[in-house]
Amino acid sequence: MSVSASESPVPARPLPAAADVVVIGGGVAGVSTAYYLARAGVSVVLCEKGRVAGEQSSRNWGWVRQQGRDVRELPLMIESLRCWHDLARQVDEDIGFTVGGVTYLSETEADLARHEAWLASVKEFQLDSRMLSPAEVDAMLGRTDRRFLGALHTPSDARAEPAKAVPAIARAAERLGAVVLERTAVRTVDREGGRIAGVVTEHGRIACRSVVLAGGVWSRPFLENIGLSLPQLAVKSSVLRTSPAPKLCESTFGGVSASIRPRQDGGYTVARSGASRFDIIPAAFTHFRAFTPVLRREWRKIKLRFGRPFFDALGQRSWREDQMSPFEAIRVWDPEPDHAVLDDVMRAARSLYPQLADAQPVERWAGMIDVTPDEIPALGPIDAIPGLFIATGLSGHGFGIGPGLGYAMAQMVRGEPTFIDLSMLRYARFQEPGGIRSAAEA
Numbered sequence: 001m002s003v004s005a006s007e008s009p010v011p012a013r014p015l016p017a018a019a020d021v022v023v024i025g026g027g028v029a030g031v032s033t034a035y036y037l038a039r040a041g042v043s044v045v046l047c048e049k050g051r052v053a054g055e056q057s058s059r060n061w062g063w064v065r066q067q068g069r070d071v072r073e074l075p076l077m078i079e080s081l082r083c084w085h086d087l088a089r090q091v092d093e094d095i096g097f098t099v100g101g102v103t104y105l106s107e108t109e110a111d112l113a114r115h116e117a118w119l120a121s122v123k124e125f126q127l128d129s130r131m132l133s134p135a136e137v138d139a140m141l142g143r144t145d146r147r148f149l150g151a152l153h154t155p156s157d158a159r160a161e162p163a164k165a166v167p168a169i170a171r172a173a174e175r176l177g178a179v180v181l182e183r184t185a186v187r188t189v190d191r192e193g194g195r196i197a198g199v200v201t202e203h204g205r206i207a208c209r210s211v212v213l214a215g216g217v218w219s220r221p222f223l224e225n226i227g228l229s230l231p232q233l234a235v236k237s238s239v240l241r242t243s244p245a246p247k248l249c250e251s252t253f254g255g256v257s258a259s260i261r262p263r264q265d266g267g268y269t270v271a272r273s274g275a276s277r278f279d280i281i282p283a284a285f286t287h288f289r290a291f292t293p294v295l296r297r298e299w300r301k302i303k304l305r306f307g308r309p310f311f312d313a314l315g316q317r318s319w320r321e322d323q324m325s326p327f328e329a330i331r332v333w334d335p336e337p338d339h340a341v342l343d344d345v346m347r348a349a350r351s352l353y354p355q356l357a358d359a360q361p362v363e364r365w366a367g368m369i370d371v372t373p374d375e376i377p378a379l380g381p382i383d384a385i386p387g388l389f390i391a392t393g394l395s396g397h398g399f400g401i402g403p404g405l406g407y408a409m410a411q412m413v414r415g416e417p418t419f420i421d422l423s424m425l426r427y428a429r430f431q432e433p434g435g436i437r438s439a440a441e442a
């Protein structure tokens, strides 16, 4: 694991004394929330321990998809796609947003059945998703061998360039009046009479009435330090990008052994879904029962090991506000990619996608994905501490849903009804008997 540790203790800008709202975390969840709050005229400060989009939000594949979503988060994703269309115009920068469609290849009868079942389950949402015939798939991929039994395809799905999009939304939020502070870790919240009165950062206090915790994998330790539980674990996922290669069509493609997205630079982002490494940390034991169904389903693809995070920051459970927090110890989590997995993924990609035959891998990286036991986000107020909200647990598909989530969080924090019902995603479900259900049980 390589970690870019405390780069500088100096904040990029002076700390404001007060704001209406402090957002913790400069990933897509936090940045989108700050953007929509600022657009509504709310005074908002966003604190990011490292750099905006340094973690998951720049390391992801860049898929903005409705296809394949859990029906409990699909309504939010449908709205989020609308937000992406608006943002592509509003941020006034190129974010690589392209409606090119998403296609999941059906390599086996089991894939075909799973894709058809998903299509049947989302009929009421009237998406433009449909099954493609083997001949249609071949035409898209430039093949003639009928290797695939079909595919699930959603033409209205999209993609964006993660490393450009989230920083661009942050800059747009700043133009609307938000204050974005990098190299500013929030150690804890400050309370008066039980409710939020501010945050304590490594550089001092900011008074505020509301806090939105959008800390990605760091949300669980942040909450544990103030006596709250969040069943959320971190799994490592590795990715590579290739040199420029021919583009046969605009769609991104998902296959069991390799998935690809065309990039603006002419290459492809290549990875394998679910090929993750899960480091066993103390929290894994605390929440083991809640996660058993996910681990049982994914155990073939997930490698378990007692990794360094067991002993380092993600394992630390308590600190005081005048002590250095784990968030300062690891400014930007930059884990070492799994090279053996990526070598295998590249071989598979060349076999599945003819356009990659001569493409060379030119960069590899990894990211730590935050996962909840039911693999859907946790959004909304935490009743035990009035004024505290969370927007976390995006479970490996939060890049696409981030802008819609930010829109909804801004409504919640302002005390307005949200544009869609988000009760399925409430934090309280984790404490309710039977509150954690898989997509199949929902």
Ligand SMILES: Cc1cc2nc3c(=O)[nH]c(=O)nc-3n(C[C@H](O)[C@H](O)[C@H](O)COP(=O)(O)OP(=O)(O)OC[C@H]3O[C@@H](n4cnc5c(N)ncnc54)[C@H](O)[C@@H]3O)c2cc1C
Residues within 6 Å of the ligand: 024, 025, 026, 027, 028, 029, 030, 047, 048, 049, 050, 051, 052, 053, 054, 055, 056, 057, 058, 059, 060, 061, 062, 063, 064, 065, 184, 185, 186, 187, 214, 215, 216, 217, 218, 219, 222, 237, 238, 239, 327, 331, 332, 366, 367, 368, 369, 391, 392, 393, 394, 395, 396, 397, 398, 399, 400, 401
């Ligand atoms: C390899 C990979 C591929 C993926 N592919 C896709 C995809 O194609 N499509 C899709 O929709 N999703 C995808 N995802 C998931 C998506 O990237 C994440 O769900 C999303 O980016 C999470 O956003 P976030 O804002 O919640 O977290 P993050 O982006 O991780 O941001 C959290 C931020 O909070 C900061 N922070 C934490 N604690 C503190 C603190 N106390 N003080 C200050 N700052 C703090 C961190 O430094 C971090 O920058 C992928 C993820 C990975 C890793």
